[in-house]
Amino acid sequence: xDDLIPPEVRDFIIRHIDTVSQLEALLLLRANPxxxxxxxxxxxxxxxxxEQIAEVLERFSAEHxxxxxxxxxxxxxxxxxxxxxxxxxxxxxxxHLIAVTNMIHQxxxxxxxxxxxxxxxxxx
Numbered sequence: 271x272d273d274l275i276p277p278e279v280r281d282f283i284i285r286h287i288d289t290v291s292q293l294e295a296l297l298l299l300r301a302n303p304x305x306x307x308x309x310x311x312x313x314x315x316x317x318x319x320x321e322q323i324a325e326v327l328e329r330f331s332a333e334h335x336x337x338x339x340x341x342x343x344x345x346x347x348x349x350x351x352x353x354x355x356x357x358x359x360x361x362x363x364x365x366h367l368i369a370v371t372n373m374i375h376q377x378x379x380x381x382x383x384x385x386x387x388x389x390x391x392x393x394x
Contacts, residue, residue, distance in 0.1 A: 274369045279359045283373055286333060290371055291318035292326045297360050299336055299345035306342035 275283075287293045294316040299307055313323040327343045330336045334348030335356070347353035363370045 274366045275362060275373060276358065278355050279362055280373070282355050282359060283370070284377060286335075287374055288377070289318075289322075290374055291316045291322060293359075293363065293370070293374065295323055295326055296330060296335060296345075296356065297363065299343060300347075300356055300360060303345040306339050306344045308342045312343070 283293075287296075295312055295318070298312065298315055309320050309324045309327065312327065313320045316323070327336060327338075331338050331343065335345070335352070336343045337346045347356060359370075
């Protein structure tokens with residue numbers, strides 16, 4: 271399954287996508303670049319909380335994938351190479367949804383497992 275996701279797309283997911291709802295929010299805005307999206311509408315479309323979407327849209331704004339326009343956001347990638355990678359991700363997600371979602375979920379499990387290694391435990 272690893273060969274279904276090209277290295278540049280895999281790297282983008284690793285660096286920028288933590289949840290499927292984050293991915294779907296980014297792809298929603300990219301699919302409609304001329305439209306501005308408010309937090310509530312975006313949250314409803316990707317079945318996530320407004321708080322989660324507000325956080326991710328601000329993060330994507332800081333990462334220059336979207337631009338903020340008042341209380342709304344619209345897709346605008348920082349450069350053509352990043353836009354091409356996100357476009358490739360959209361295409362792969364449409365055709366290999368399970369491979370992409372498995373990668374995102376595996377990433378989340380790995381991060382949690384790493385964090386759990388540093389939790390202090392009481393001795394019995």
